Amino acid sequence: MAKNKNTEQKIFEAATQLFLEKGVDRTSVRDIASKAGINLALMNYYFRSKENLFDAIFTNLVKENTKELLKILDSDLPLKEKIQKYVEAYIGMLSANPLLVSFFMAIIHRSREKITKMTAIDHLYGTEKFSQQLVDEGKAGKIRKTDPSHFFVDMISMITFPFAIKPLIMDRNEMSEEEFAAFIEERKEHITQMLLKSLMPC
Amino acid sequence: MAKNKNTEQKIFEAATQLFLEKGVDRTSVRDIASKAGINLALMNYYFRSKENLFDAIFTNLVKENTKELLKILDSDLPLKEKIQKYVEAYIGMLSANPLLVSFFMAIIHRSREKITKMTAIDHLYGTEKFSQQLVDEGKAGKIRKTDPSHFFVDMISMITFPFAIKPLIMDRNEMSEEEFAAFIEERKEHITQMLLKSLMPC
DNA sequence: GTCTATAAAGGGATAGAC
DNA sequence: GTCTATCCCTTTATAGAC
Structure with a gap:
């Protein structure tokens, strides 16, 4: 220290x-x-107390690491650009903090009862403006009509989950740390395309 | 008891x-x-010892709950039908055991070091035949050329992750238990369509 | 195979000196 | 504000009687 x-x-x-x-x-x-x-x-x-220290650390970790992400979601960017920027920024943040998702998952299991009372989780699941944007563009016929709850869950699932199961992915695909990092980097483009394709009327 | x-x-x-x-x-x-x-x-x-009991329980939980899923992945079903059946069976299984994903996530964080040595995880990430099927149909031009590693991760991310963050989803969308169950039920069709669409050449 | 009693270590938290 | 010493409780694990 x-x-x-x-x-x-x-x-x-x-x-x-x-x-x-x-x-x-x-x-x-x-x-x-x-x-x-x-x-x-x-x-x-x-x-x-230790539990009090934990609360402070949890709050700080969430707030520090979601600041940029919320800014993107609440911005006036056009929808498709917003999705692309969000995916890229989120994966970039998690690549820099590779234990974050796994830690949060463990905390959700450990602290199920109190986690929804911790105000920091507001930062983890902010969708108001973004949801409205999805609904609006669906009504305007610019994209396929899309349920924002499912879309948002799809998006954060594909972004974050691979970090939670990193040891399994590495083991089963016989990846080195570098190869895993490359795999994750590929997912920026991959997830963006997947999400945008799901919005296409076709 | x-x-x-x-x-x-x-x-x-x-x-x-x-x-x-x-x-x-x-x-x-x-x-x-x-x-x-x-x-x-x-x-x-x-x-x-307690740790030994944990090992036995972990192995049992994985094996018991993935039996049917592996059968589907290793079957001779046509690709699209296989995906549909797998998504449905996986979500069905997790709906019946709603704490399973959250527990596994916590265990991955807790037991990072030894988890890849536990042979049970073979059951959690079995893709050989399924991967081959994806590659083959890609080459044959029946679907868009698809990286099986990404596709498999997308699939299990969208299926399982919502269970891991269930308290957040319920809180932020003000859902009751019943509404969450309905949301999850909707995802069977939603995820299947999302995955199939991503395979379309269009 | 099941029990009580207890060992041995580690945990969080605090008192009180400086 | 920082320290040592210690309290008190809980933990896992075992010994030994039945």
């Missing part, structure tokens, strides 16, 4: 990394203190 | 249910013993 950070930051960053890698329930407060280079009493001093 | 089961079964079934609901790391051996109506020493007598 770098010295030019305050203690709170050091704890926060050490815990973030450990939670992402080992999972919340397999990371002890002692692990966090050790990685942060402090003692375990300080975690309680700054964050009151 | 029913009395007409032997102790090993009672432990196995109690643990399966608890692991699915609370997660492996949030379930204690005491929880399992209590739910099974026995004492905690018997878990070690029959399964040696």
Whole structure:
């Protein structure tokens, strides 16, 4: 841990990394203190409890990583361009944070009860303007009439799911890390085409 | 727990249910013993350790629930019919076991290191015959030339991912359990059409 | 095969000195 | 704000009686 950070930051960053890698329930407060280079009493001093620290980290991870994505969805870009930009930005973000999806999936299972009460999830599933755009263009006959709920689910499924099952994909296709990265890179164009094709009236 | 089961079964079934609901790391051996109506020493007598019990349960869950799906993928059905049957059977199976995907996602995160060594995952990602079929029909000009790796990932992403994020979908779309079930039911036809359309030469 | 009792380790959290 | 020492609880696993 770098010295030019305050203690709170050091704890926060050490815990973030450990939670992402080992999972919340397999990371002890002692692990966090050790990685942060402090003692375990300080975690309680700054964050009151491990669960409270987890809440803060979860919120931060969601907000930090979805900012750009929400901007795209809420922009005035034309529909097809918006889809292309969103897919590209989302996959780009996940490539830079390859454990994020798997971690979120684990958290949804772990914290089913409280997750919908955490306001951060607003950032994970924002569709209002985008949905309206889909409906409008469907009515105008520019695209095939499309149910926005299904379309949005299709889109985020194809974008994110491969990251969640990365170990399986790599193993079954005998891929190296580089090959997996290339596979994911291919999906930017692949998913965009798939989605746009589904919108075509034909 | 029913009395007409032997102790090993009672432990196995109690643990399966608890692991699915609370997660492996949030379930204690005491929880399992209590739910099974026995004492905690018997878990070690029959399964040696909690981790060993988990391995057995994971393997069983995968094998039991993928049997029919593999049969379809390995059958001699024509491609389009096979896709339709697979999507329908997969969604049907997951609707009957709504926590399965979320549990698997959590396990992939928890057990990244050993998961590819567990032979059960062969059952989760079997594509040989199906891949060949896609390649063959592409060469024959019956469908658009299609990369089977991407196609298979698209398919299982759209089928399974919505179950993993069920709490988010329900919350953001203000759905009841029944409405979510209906949404999922709609996806059988929706996903099939989406996949078939992507194969069309047009 | 099933039980009680307990060992041995690790967990989160806090008291109190500095 | 940071530390050491410690409390107290829960965990997994085992020993040994029945």
